[in-house]
Amino acid sequence: xxxxxxxxxxxxLFVASLVLxxxxxxxxxxxxxxxxxxIPGPKPIPIFGNLWGIWRVSLPDHDRNLVKxxxxxxxxxxxxxxxxxxxxxxxxxxxxxxxxxxxxxxxNITFESKVVRRMVSSAxxxxxxxxxxxxxxxxxxxxxxxxxxxxxxxxxxTEGFQxxxxxxxxxxxxxxxxxxxxxxxxxxxxxxxxxxxKEVDGKSSVLFLLAGFDTTATTLTNIIFLLALNPEIQxxxxxxxxxxxxxxxxxxxxxxxDFPYIxxxxxxxxxxxxxxxxxxxxxxxDVTYNGIEIKKGTMITVPSFALHYDPDSGAPITKLNVxxxxxxxxxxxxxxxxxxxxxxxxxKIALCTxxxxxxxxxxxxxxxxxxxxxxxxxxxxxxxxxxxxxxTLAEPQQQTETEK
Ligand code: HEM
Numbered sequence: 001x002x003x004x005x006x007x008x009x010x011x012x013l014f015v016a017s018l019v020l021x022x023x024x025x026x027x028x029x030x031x032x033x034x035x036x037x038x039i040p041g042p043k044p045i046p047i048f049g050n051l052w053g054i055w056r057v058s059l060p061d062h063d064r065n066l067v068k069x070x071x072x073x074x075x076x077x078x079x080x081x082x083x084x085x086x087x088x089x090x091x092x093x094x095x096x097x098x099x100x101x102x103x104x105x106x107x108n109i110t111f112e113s114k115v116v117r118r119m120v121s122s123a124x125x126x127x128x129x130x131x132x133x134x135x136x137x138x139x140x141x142x143x144x145x146x147x148x149x150x151x152x153x154x155x156x157x158t159e160g161f162q163x164x165x166x167x168x169x170x171x172x173x174x175x176x177x178x179x180x181x182x183x184x185x186x187x188x189x190x191x192x193x194x195x196x197x198k199e200v201d202g203k204s205s206v207l208f209l210l211a212g213f214d215t216t217a218t219t220l221t222n223i224i225f226l227l228a229l230n231p232e233i234q235x236x237x238x239x240x241x242x243x244x245x246x247x248x249x250x251x252x253x254x255x256x257x258d259f260p261y262i263x264x265x266x267x268x269x270x271x272x273x274x275x276x277x278x279x280x281x282x283x284x285x286d287v288t289y290n291g292i293e294i295k296k297g298t299m300i301t302v303p304s305f306a307l308h309y310d311p312d313s314g315a316p317i318t319k320l321n322v323x324x325x326x327x328x329x330x331x332x333x334x335x336x337x338x339x340x341x342x343x344x345x346x347x348k349i350a351l352c353t354x355x356x357x358x359x360x361x362x363x364x365x366x367x368x369x370x371x372x373x374x375x376x377x378x379x380x381x382x383x384x385x386x387x388x389x390x391x392t393l394a395e396p397q398q399q400t401e402t403e404k
Contacts, residue, residue, distance in 0.1 A: 034075025049077025
């Protein structure tokens with residue numbers, strides 16, 4: 001090899017190494033963010049940060065293990081972006097409630113679709129405030145009551161989200177061209193958010209589906225699964241529903257009044273299996289809490305499963321303790337779940353209807369499993385239970401196996 005060729009190879013190698021080195025420096029430049037502040041956390045790797053391998057594990061287990069290892073406040077990297085993980089209740093309250101103005105937004109994700117981009121859950125700053133204040137009136141008690149006779153089979157529909165987007169687009173288009181009144185969810189929602197609807201060409205009702213559909217259906221699945229594993233709680237719930245039905249004759253809004261046990265059961269299931277696995281906020285101003293400095297742009301992540309569990313008890317939780325009340329559920333300050341009351345009403349109506357007609361029982365020992373990898377809603381993938389039809393109120397009452 002002549003000396004020109006040799007020096008050309010050398011300079012190519014040098015430039016390539018320099019580029020790789022600069023790239024590496026660039027990709028890892030944020031990795032000292034937490035160590036400089038004395039905050040513990042798992043060691044990140046270039047490109048992935050702490051995300052490597054996350055697609056192979058279940059998010060609830062992954063998050064609980066991290067909190068068990070690193071404690072109530074630690075640093076994590078989504079790629080090269082620092083995110084402070086918090087399960088300390090006082091810290092959470094400071095961020096979500098007291099200093100809400102510095103933590104108004106969720107993660108900034110660029111969506112292609114204008115409709116999805118402007119959903120209340122992904123909207124930011126003033127735009128979020130405008131959308132949120134225009135949809136809140138859709139969730140008054142009166143409107144929720146009006147919607148509940150309409151639920152029934154819709155709660156159990158399992159078609160894809162895209163299908164609903166198309167369906168709603170067509171539905172709203174048809175409604176615009178018709179004078180007819182339907183008194184249903186689409187109408188109630190579009191009535192209250194007329195300004196927003198105009199702006200995005202009638203597609204805004206979609207926002208309720210993404211946040212509200214999977215969470216509610218998942219919660220119902222989880223309740224049924226845990227009732228099957230906790231027959232004494234199922235029996236008491238069934239007995240209370242039966243007593244209510246003896247008076248009212250049918251499942252409706254009124255039987256839910258003065259029925260604290262059903263709230264206790266639902267709340268406890270939401271603690272054990274929270275459908276939204278992580279709740280996030282983005283910091284928009286440098287702040288310091290108890291000596292912990294949070295720079296503008298840092299994400300705050302609250303891992304729900306780890307927050308709701310005692311990290312020291314490693315066992316899978318299947319035992320419901322309906323007397324437990326102290327946990328965060330949907331109450332996360334001003335940007336909390338806008339559909340909370342609607343969801344509770346919807347779940348209670350469905351639960352009264354189902355539990356009054358069917359008994360659920362354990363068919364095998366396998367604990368609940370969840371989808372692996374990044375998920376917005378922790379969907380159960382192994383919630384198998386036995387079902388037995390109960391006698392109707394009019395039929396002679398026979399005791400089921402567990403009631404004997
Ligand atoms: C059991 C059912 C449900 C659960 C567990 C649930 C849970 C949550 C959670 C944890 C959040 C995030 C709160 C935060 O960031 O602080 C949220 C936000 C939200 N939820 Fe729900 N949700 C449920 C049902 C519903 C329903 C039925 C609707 C609509 C009809 C709905 C609409 C929304 C919306 C629009 C947001 C975003 C609010 C905003 O950014 O202003 N959710 N939900």
